[in-house]
Amino acid sequence: MDMEITPLELRRLDFYRASELHGGLLLGRLVRRARDPELMLDLTRHAAEEVAHAQLWTETILAVGGRPRPPGDTYQARYARALGPVTSLFEVLALTQVFERRVYQHFIDHARLTETHARVRATLLRMVEEEKDHLAWVKRWLDREEARGRPVRRTLRRFGRVDAVVYDELIREYRFPRSARRAATG
Secondary structure: OOOOOOHHHHHHHHHHHHHHHHHHHHHHHHOOOOOOHHHHHHHHHHHHHHHHHHHHHHHHHHHOOOOOOOOOOOHHHHHHHHHOOOOOHHHHHHHHHHHHHHHHHHHHHHHHOOOOOHHHHHHHHHHHHHHHHHHHHHHHHHHHHHHOOOOHHHHHHHHHHHHHHHHHHHHHHHOOOHHHHHHHHO
């Protein structure tokens, strides 16, 4: 017998869904700035996968008896409030790397929680596998930028500090159990 999903868990899933959609649309807009064909391909693939993740969350919400809400608050909107506008392709991809690392670890932690619904766990684990590719291609791109003299490490550290603050706010607001907080300090 499946466990019942709580209203709080549905709020979490809706936040994931809205953030995935926001990220996909943002990366899709970045394609217009890219001049390198390989970068265009990577950005397009990544954007499409993020939008597909929003679809998977919508399907999961419906499958567990929930009802998706219109997109509202997102991780990216919280970053924008904390950082101000991040407009260069370099900064957006550096922030994407920080974000993807956070999402990867958070989804693993969320899947491990005993109270996580089986359908939600399956969606989380599927996305974890796909996040590996996102982390890999952005890292390759950032490594090339670092070789060209861009301040990649300094930028990642700066965005990592902001991410820790944003993530701590989300942990409190969405009341994730302590095991899901590990990434905030790690």
